[in-house]
Amino acid sequence: MFSHRLAEHGFDVFQMLAVDLLHxxxxxxxxxxxxHLIRILVSFKADLVLDNRYHQTPTFGGFVICRFHNNVSEMKKLAAHDFKDILQCAIPCFEGMFTSHTGLNQIVSDLLFDLSHWHALAKLRIPDDSTILSLEEVTKSLGSSLRRFATQVKDIPMKELSSEVDHRGHRAAKKAAKASTEKSGKGGKQDTEAMAVARVAEKAVKATGTKLHEFNLSTAKECGTTDSYSTLNVKVEYRLSKKRYGQMNRNNFEAQVARADKRVCAMCKVSQQIKSVYGAPKRLACKILGLPE
Incomplete structure (x- = not known):
């Protein structure tokens, strides 16, 4: 309804939606x-091979590509940067994993290449006209690859992963326990696991989700690089606040965190003043110890 009323005045609602690469x-x-690729490998009973390949992938740089765990297919406690690393190493790890299905290997390879290519172009810090044109072409190719992949795997019987079933069961049990508590007015413990009997549901690929249509390429021209309006910066700052919260005693922690922020700001000012007077830290150390520079 909102988009329809704006469309009457010639306004495209998608111009309001900036691409958030994180979410x-x-x-x-x-x-x-x-x-969904993991679901296919589980149906082929080849998920352990994928875990072994990722675990054998060497690290790169200081914090660019970190060591993968030996259970990547279970996707336990993975953050956004973990999925980014998994994508960057996906092409060699998934190579030749779908030989039992005719033509699926090439389709998956093309899809992984388009995903990696699009992600790399979208995260450029200094884009130009040529890279924006390349991003537009890769976006079209990515849409075609996703539709081709969805068409190819629609006949493969796939079901939910065990982690998905457990998560859905716990969520349903928690919801049932809350409803029962509100109805009875008692807060006693109940057998929540027995309330929600989660069954394994079948899954299919959806190549028409809303997130696919929110890849608005005009934001790179109008708003600049994606790192300037990504929610990743908020996540990093939240991690810092969470770390400081762990250093407090949980007693009036708001004031303690505020005092910690003030101390950090004061130390930064002192550090800047010292650098402006003595220059490099090595020169300051020589000055204090009385050594020649």
Whole structure:
């Protein structure tokens, strides 16, 4: 209704939606695609081979590609940067894993290449006209690859992963326990596990989700690079606040965190003043110890 009323005045509602790579792509399209690839491998009983390949992948740089655990297919306690690393190493790890299905290997390879290519172009810090044109072409190719993949795997019987079934069962049990508590007015413990009997449901690929249509390429031209309006910065700051909360005694922690922020700001000012007077830290150390510079 909202978009229809604006469309009468010639306004496109998608211009209001900036691309958030953290939630729309890394934790959205790519996570859903990776989950479905895992479902296919589980049906082929080849998920352990994928875990072994990821675990053997060497690290790169300081914090660019970290060591993968030996249970990547279970997707336990993975953050957005973990899914980003999984995508960057996906092409060699998934190579030749779908030989039992005719033509699926090439389709998966093309899909993983388009996903990696789109992600790399979207995260460029200094884009130009040529990279934006390349991003538009890769977006079209990515849509075609996703539709081709959805068509190819629609005949493969796939079901939910065990982790998905457990998560849905716990969520349903918690909801049932809350409803029962509100109805009875008692807060006693109940057998929540017996309330929700989760059955394994079948899953299918959806290539028409809303997150796919929110890849608005005009934001790169109008708003600049995606790192300037990504929610990743908020997540990093939240991690810092959470770390400081763990250093407090939980007693009036708001004031303690505020005092910690003030101390950090004061130390930064002192550090800047010292650098402005003595220059480099090595020069300051020589000055204090009385050593020649």
């Amino acid at each position: 729309k792509f890394e934790l959205g399209v790519w996570k859903a695609t990776f989950t």
